[in-house]
Amino acid sequence: MSPNKSISPDDEGDVGRRIYRLIVELYPICRSITGDGYRQTMRLLQSRVPLQIHEVPTGTPLFDWTAPREWNIRDAFVKNARGEKIIDFQDSNLHVVSYSVPVRAVVPLAELKKHLFTMPEHPDWIPYRTSYYREDWGFCLSHRCYEALKEGDYEVVIDSTLGPGSLTYGELYLPGEREDEILISAHSCHPSLANDNLSGIGLAVELARHLSSVPRRYSYRFLFIPGTIGAIGWLCLNESSVPRIKGGLVITGVGDRGAVTYKRSRRGNTGIDRAAALVLQQSGQPYRLLDFHPYGYDERQFCSPGFNLPVGRFSRTPYGEYPEYHTSADDLGFVGPDALGDSFAKIRRILDVMEHDRTYVNQSPKGEPQLGKRGLYSSPGPRELALLWVLNLSDGGNRLLDIAERSGVDFSDIKEAADVLLRAGLLAECEPSGPLAARK
């Protein structure tokens, strides 16, 4: 992984298209927080990366929670009096409220309506609904379809099972020079929703493929987990290895056309937070930084006070701010290879900063060293400025990230200057006293 060459638009395009193709493959599968759809998804990812698939038996205590019963569904529909299927799970897996208990009944319209969910403000869209922890059943449908329902009896069938089984998740560990880890987490429990979060799954897979092919200072751990219960479960079952996490990203909603949004970790100023802010600021493109708040995706678990990990969230448009969120309109047309490729490139640059952020000490600190006699001085320009900044601030108290922040010089130029000066014997690496995480 070279920090000195940014990914070229062509590479971005290639990567973006590869991510998009994976999304297309995953899209039809009916996932929930447990069940065969989840397993099928994990096995499909194994065709790309050597994912380990874990099964956590129903009933396993997971801190304040318990691994839930496993839910599976074969079919579901609602038929009108004429025997026509007016709602059909085979058309869209969003039609059934996730974790619906099995039902076989004939009910009048008034009774049926208590179990129907629509979006009047978007009459053609099907909403996405779940009922994980309260036993219930229901159907989601377009408001237009709902309004066409006539009085009469309806046959309702949900051919699902809810019982002992297990909670499934995928994990991939890429060892690096150090045991210190960077965590990449994507929730993988949503059915046919492209941005939330097939985009995150796809990006994480490509990132794992890329990182597995380059030298790594950090070790990397990828989690493909069901939201909330998966994050809590992984933390519980792997508590002893949690302290090795020195940075991380929850990746979700990275395929829409909006600007990138980075949500800071609870600590707010850790290495990953500063790396993300620097990369986005130096990208020259619009972006937003959000302070931590204890709602959203799995960053709320990683940043719970008992762990307080340096884990931020990388998204494009935040989930509350696009109407397609958690509806059938979050489909394959809502995400695109360009946005996916751009998200990938920016995350890669953030991780580049993490990988190459070292502390050096100027070996000729009294006055400037004579760059000319070492062939390092040409004419004043960005390259020489980077050399001067690195020399001036390399006093053992500044990382390259500090230098990039203070100078406004692009991190990759700062890193290149440090490499040049290191080769010239003008810098020596210094073991920073503390961990890389929180600073300033």
Next chain:
Amino acid sequence: MSPNKSISPDDEGDVGRRIYRLIVELYPICRSITGDGYRQTMRLLQSRVPLQIHEVPTGTPLFDWTAPREWNIRDAFVKNARGEKIIDFQDSNLHVVSYSVPVRAVVPLAELKKHLFTMPEHPDWIPYRTSYYREDWGFCLSHRCYEALKEGDYEVVIDSTLGPGSLTYGELYLPGEREDEILISAHSCHPSLANDNLSGIGLAVELARHLSSVPRRYSYRFLFIPGTIGAIGWLCLNESSVPRIKGGLVITGVGDRGAVTYKRSRRGNTGIDRAAALVLQQSGQPYRLLDFHPYGYDERQFCSPGFNLPVGRFSRTPYGEYPEYHTSADDLGFVGPDALGDSFAKIRRILDVMEHDRTYVNQSPKGEPQLGKRGLYSSPGPRELALLWVLNLSDGGNRLLDIAERSGVDFSDIKEAADVLLRAGLLAECEPSGPLAARK
């Protein structure tokens, strides 16, 4: 005192009207920093609250100062050559410069004019003047009246006494669960001036009545003292109990129609400063925060470097910014029940924050606790956000005030969430390591 219910507009109106009625009663009395008018004022307050009245004998050393001679006045006038009273103390006690020495003389106009004070820019108003520490006499009058004065001799009578006696002040102590005190101070030495500071006296009386009827974590001490010398005197005579003061407010000028102004303590970031800023910010109404400056009212004494107390000042329009200040135009029409009630409600909310600002520790800090199984999870909304904020930040290092500041959630919602979580066993109170005062 429940922090969960803000005072309703009707209550505000009631309180405002009660304060206004007290102002009306106090208005005619001629007060100065000593004397019978001061005593009469304190006795009138005793009809509302069980005030203790203290007398400090003339000559008592009070740090760098000395209790002054007592001043009393029976009558004063200026008569023209025709024997007509053209200035008459009976018409307005502002006519005589406070602490004027006794005079009985006939003087020509030129001599008289050396002792006359007017406001040419407001020709109908009588200014308010004092000469506490320099022996002199004088009359204040409208500029219109001054300009009508004709050449000739004038009979001048000031029937006052200035001699050994005492300095009077009122004090009320309401014990609470703790010996830690909150100080409420109102200067009470001004004659017929409604906003400065009958409004402060009246508000403090109503506040004492209210606080005496509710449970109190803090003890409260109310001071009705003459400005400057009274504050210095009280500090000197009660020096050993000063360290118990953990917060306080100088209350003055709280009846005019301007926006509320809070002046921070010298330390600038104490509990009371932050509580005031939070309440005013969350009120949704215009307000101003001023940094400490060593002039103004008695906050300059409480915040002198030898005490440096966490005492701020609560006012509406600051004294330098309304032309009616220290003139006959600061009359019963200049203040009103609405502004008084609003000031009362805001001060009560500030004290509510002080009373209920605790530090808790999340008892299920690893991942989020499962709110659903405790019946605490409904749908996402302000109530659930408050629960999540309190759970996430309750790590022993954040008070509720910190949580309210960081989250932007109303303090009363944060407090309610903490109560709910405490009852559910998800929080435990934690004794904060330091005092509540200065933080950050």
Next chain:
Amino acid sequence: MSPNKSISPDDEGDVGRRIYRLIVELYPICRSITGDGYRQTMRLLQSRVPLQIHEVPTGTPLFDWTAPREWNIRDAFVKNARGEKIIDFQDSNLHVVSYSVPVRAVVPLAELKKHLFTMPEHPDWIPYRTSYYREDWGFCLSHRCYEALKEGDYEVVIDSTLGPGSLTYGELYLPGEREDEILISAHSCHPSLANDNLSGIGLAVELARHLSSVPRRYSYRFLFIPGTIGAIGWLCLNESSVPRIKGGLVITGVGDRGAVTYKRSRRGNTGIDRAAALVLQQSGQPYRLLDFHPYGYDERQFCSPGFNLPVGRFSRTPYGEYPEYHTSADDLGFVGPDALGDSFAKIRRILDVMEHDRTYVNQSPKGEPQLGKRGLYSSPGPRELALLWVLNLSDGGNRLLDIAERSGVDFSDIKEAADVLLRAGLLAECEPSGPLAARK
């Protein structure tokens, strides 16, 4: 040096005219980083101030550098085929690239052009060029003259010498009450360039004259050194005395009509940085503050990480921002007595703050002392405010500079108030625990 009287416009005018006259005298001399022009300049300064002239032999190791060979030049010209001098060193010493090696040759135009430098965007100006550390020769000329050159052979003569000798610099030390030093540095190696840096030389000379005539708490050291190598050389040869430097200014480009620019030291918040910011802010005139960056003038050496001195830079328009920089247009018309006098006055005020910035302790800290009985209280006004601010903040933790910053009161008023209170016995001086330099 009285901090209480600011320099009057007339004094400024006198000083500005004296500086300008010295610039006029120095302007024709051909200076470089070594050589007789430099010596002649130093001797001319000795007619104003008792400068010590140091000679550092060629080859002396100076940290990572070495004292260079000495360069001298007697004459130089280019003649066309008709024997006419078309470029003549006697017309302008900018015509020859500084440190040009000796040349006597006849070359065709194409060859000559490889050694010619012009400014096409300013066709009448001669640029200023050097080649200190790479052996070369060259001529600078106006682009208009360059474009008139015709094909043919040209006689080129540079009658220079480059060989063993020494590097010359001037130094002036003014002892004060303390050994703690303030450093004033002006690079003196440029030929006929008025603003850069004859203005700095001239201002430093007048400053030395002024400071030698007044009491000094600090000792002052003035350096008239060649840029870069001179600063590095002085630091190397005087390393043991460097820790005595408690503040300093690099003075350059102080004669143009632009607003004053202060560039902070690397530490950014030292005494001199805060004094400069305060003086410029309180001047009521436009100014700019720049954060440190490791390029520019000799501040880059004084602020190298091995020294990290509290030395800032005082200029008017920064060097990169006026087109006349390093050209023949930086001439005697580009600088003026008014700007020079204004720069002098502001630097003097900055040094006044350094000289008079003490820490006091209020001797009557409980409540306000009674100013009236000491005749210190008149009517409320700026003078009383200054007294109250000094009394309130003099708790041993604030210098007068802190008080001026926090209060917004002019430093000279704060200083005067402190003097008055000291005489009244209300303040005592306190030895600050740390050095004066970095604070906050």
